[in-house]
Amino acid sequence: MDKFESFTITTQPEPRVDIFGLKSGDASSQKPALLLLHGFPQTHHIWHRVAPQLTSAYTVVLLDLRGYGQSSKPGGVAAYAKSAMARDCAAVMTQLGHHAEPFFVCGHDRGARVAHKLCVDHPRRVHAAVFLDICPTLAMYEATSFDFARAYFHWFMLIQPAPLPEMMLLANPRKIAEAFMGGRQDAGLSIFAPECWEQYVAGLGDEATVHAMCDDYRAAATVDLEEAREDIKRGSLIACPLKVLWGQHGVIEKCFDAVKEWKQVSSKDVTVEGHSVNSGHYIPEQIPDLVVSEIKGFFVV
Helix, strand or coil: CCCCEEEEEEEEECCEEEEEEEECCCCCCCCCEEEEECCCCCCHHHHCCCHHHCCCCCEEEEECCCCCCCCCCCCCHHHHCHHHHHHHHHHHHHHCCCCCCCEEEEEECHHHHHHHHHHHHCCCCEEEEEEECCCCHHHHHHCCCHHHHHHCCHHHHCCCCCCHHHHHHHHCHHHHHHHHHHCCCCCHHHHCCHHHHHHHHHHHCCHHHHHHHHHHHHHHCCHHHHHHHHHHHHCCCECCCEEEEEECCCHHHHHCCHHHHHHHCECCCCCEEEEEECCCCCHHHHCHHHHHHHHHHHCCC
């Protein structure tokens, strides 16, 4: 992406965690800041059709979440709590100079789960949020049905003790990526740009990345659930306007009432809206122009 420059920012010294990302413009710009967060098993590359269309209106920041892409891969399940990953986001935005004013955040899949925790733990930092193709993690696990478990089998496979799921993914990364990611929309692999696709396959073939991805899911099924229950008990809820978009051909549409679920974890006085879109799971790559339109229509200062 020609409009962007890369950076690496250390968000914690012990253990050291370096977060890789791209940014447009600079902190002195009068444009509002927008943080974009990717999902599994991807990287910042998911935004390659979206981010360039947003630089005229926003200072855009894209990250590789810890454990993914070129960012650090610390050890231990707790390192992948969404609260820890949200702290990375807050630290990066501070070090980039976006601390005086709240910023916008849009996340897909795992990135939206990080964005959820960012909204809860750092409410003064987030002006508004867009979440793509998720419901709250706690709600999804607690409402597990046969249809959900069949569609999201990886939620239950990847949380198994190491090294079983790691060995399964590393056994044939390309074939697994083709079957798993290609099977989530009628258009198959055609929605992915070849250069981005190779980044995803490379991640699934890298032992450290695969272990980190599994720990991300292990954290989701343990510490993230504990923190979510504690947030609800304390009344720590999303306090900014929220829009949720989900694919018409995916599990959110089939198994959940997304807007209702997000209202359950948001303050009563904030706007929560959303609707399905004509897409499979990988919304930013399948229908990027619609994502751009929704972001520009919702993220207004």
